[in-house]
Amino acid sequence: MPPLPELFHVGWVVRDCAAAQRELGERLGAGPFLSMGAESRFDAALVRGKPVPFSLRIAFGVLGGVLLELLEPLDDRSPHAEFLAAHGEGMHHLAFLVSDFDERLAGADLLIDGTGQGNPVRWAYLDAGHARGTVIELLERTPRAESLFGPALALLRDPPRSGSSMTP
Secondary structure (H helix, E strand, C coil), X not given: CCCCCCCCEEEEECCCHHHHHHHHHHHHCCCCEEECCCCEEEXXXXXXXXXXXXXXXXXXXXECCEEEEEEEECCCCCHHHHHHHHHCCEEEEXXXXXXXXXXXXXXXCEEEEECCCCCCCCEEEECHHHHCCCEEEEEECCHHHHHHHHHHHHHHHCCCCCCCECCC
16 A cells, blocks of 8 residues: 555544543543534445444544544444444544545455445545554545535634534
């Protein structure tokens, strides 16, 4: 695989997204956070090659100059729920926006394939075994992705004053 571009975000699986935001803010000065809403549904993703709909509660925030994605599993079907059950809360993946998405996926062993119709942005999780246990998320860099993730990326440049939210 060619070298990856600049890191987009660090994905962190949590039991309670709201509690994690409060705790990270109080203990480490993280924030502000932008919520993706009460529930983000992933009905068109393939998990290990099979259709497995799942739901997450997601929020983006800044911690030490790095964009952090908090992911709270809302069911037991996602790899995020599996991670939480096996390891507890913690870093799940490193995410990168890439322009050469199809070339990077060629021959890759995918944990999650989010390239099908119904996904606002094509994305994939590459199997952790190839990255020493850390899942790599690739998101296709397109105008739609730039628009969708623009508010989260803006947190790094110009943090909002309070209570903002982001919806796809």
